[in-house]
Amino acid sequence: MSLAHLDRLPFPLVPCVAIIWFVPSSDKGANRLDSLPLPQPFTDRMRRLLGDEYEAFAATYGEPRTHGLRVNRLKTDPAALAARLGMPVDPVPWTADGLYFPASLRPGRHPLHAAGLYYMQEPSAMAVAPLLAPRPGERVLDLAAAPGGKTTHLAALMENRGLLVANEVHPARARSLLENVERMGITCAVVLNERPDRLARSLPGFFDRILVDAPCSGEGMFRKLPEARESWRPDLPSSCARVQGQILDDAVAMLRPGGLLVYSTCTFAPEENEEVLLQLLTRHPELRLLDLPAVPGIAPARPDWTSDPDRAAALGVHRAGRLWPHRLRGEGHFVALLQKLDEAGSPGEAGPWGTPESAGRAPAESAGRTPAESAGRTPTGKGRIRAGRATQEAQGWAPARREALGAFAAFCREALSPEGADALQSGEIAQHGDWLYRPPEGSEALAGLHVLRAGLQLGLARKGRFEPAHALALALRPELVRQTCDLAAGSPAALAYLRGETLPASDQKGWTLVTVDGFPLGWARASDGVLKNHYPKGLRWLSSPPPAGDGED
Helix, strand or coil: CCCCHHHCCCCCCCCCCCCCCCCCCCCCCCCCCHHHHHHHHHHHCCCCCCCHHHHHHHHHHHCCCCEEEEEEECCCHHHHHHHHHHHCEEEEECCCEEEECCCCCCCCCHHHHHHCCCCCCHHHHHHHHHHCCCCCEEEEEECCCCCCCCHHHHHCCCCCCCCEEEEECCHHHHHHHHHHHHHHHCCCCEEEECHHHHHHCCCCEEEEEEEEEEEEEHCCCCCCCCHHHHHHHCCCHHHHHHHHHHHHHHHHHHHEEEEEEEEEEEEHHHCCCCCHHHHHHCEEEEEEEEECCCCCCCCCHHHHCCHHHHCCCCCHHHHCCCCCCCCCCCEEEEEEEEEEEECCCCCCCCHHHHHHHCCCCCCCCCCCCCCCHCCCCCCCCCCCCCHHHHHHHHHCCEEECHHHHHHHHHHHHEECCCHHHHHHCCCCCCCECEEEEEEEEEEHHHHCCCEEEEEEEEEECCCEEEEEHHHHHHCHHHHHCCCEEEEECCCCCHHHHCCCCCEECCCCCEEEEEEEEEEEEECCCCCCCCCEEECCCCHHHCCCCCCCCCCCC
């Protein structure tokens, strides 16, 4: 089955996405097993596999599900965020960034969510990015990235330094990926819309670490998404497994020797989990499975559920892990950590969790420590999205034109502090149409690929004028701009700004960074005693508050 036609497959591939639907804590009837019919072949298979544990597993479908959010460490920390939201500090045990919250709380409907301080994410899904454990300065690929929960988690672990390629094959889903990368203040990411096989041909051995959070049959989504239950059929797991194997083959081709690969799904089917690993290790003897960190509730994978239990056991399939909903507070996940050996069969010097200390490249000396500092980081001429100017311009990407740079410089003098102006104007700036970007270092290798966004979007330069991008606002620190307008998170003014309304201005004039409790929220332009609202129209709250959710994965 060709990956070129993933969007036209004859069966539904369910991405590992968990949309948060908020229900009152008293409305437990909607989550009861007797109102949630499950496919009979699914329950028969799970009863056979789990044996005595089946009743505990089945009982979870009659219980209220868990709710979680992941704190954006690029902007705040869990204790500070919990205090701001008025919620208890109830940590998710397999990540330092995750918090459980009660169903009665609605953090997805809060101005601090719009400011990118956190991402609504199903707790089990938070185990994936820390397992890959990317480091600042590395080249990292999220091969099936939308809607962006794991991409933004990876960027935070990288401290916004290095090159993070976030790829999504489906154009419609790539839009949600772009929105979440922007909202979380990510500056080190290049967002692509490409087929995995085309990436593999273009970038052999390029990445230090790769995440394959694979499209799957979505059995871990049955409690959340009715369409996952309704579209499931008995042969769906085996169909998905064939596609997953092809995606993994492409990922292996792009991984450098010594590099790390994480494979994850949100399904319980052994065909898509242990069996996929068995077949992958058989095809690729250069791979080895690594042990997972010891986390209470994460169970070893089951080699005995494969087509060749003895071989699976010998290859270490038990080293992968299963997050079961009846053993921990989460909907369920499957995770595996693999390493690619070199031709001599050596992984390099071992680091934490068996990772090679030699993996990756030293972070650039000019790399920033926060989104704002990363916004000012310069690739010193190495960040161009091109193999040659003719190739680049044919794709619509080119070094910024003189007129556009002049307009951007004028904006920097008007709106930014001297430190902010110096930081943003130094180094390479790319242009696509009328838009200016700061591409991450190393992104020149992506020439010829379908780039949707190359690093930080700075703004629109047209007819000698420059209008700053929403992404730039969310990546800056308030002290890097000349004028701010700080709004209290619970104030009517904050809600008015998010609805797109004008605000009163005192003696301000020109571009102003609107902040909420000190965190950037967007732009406004002061003139004649008012702040003209420049919050993006597509993000404006049409009601107070808007529907919650990030398209969480």
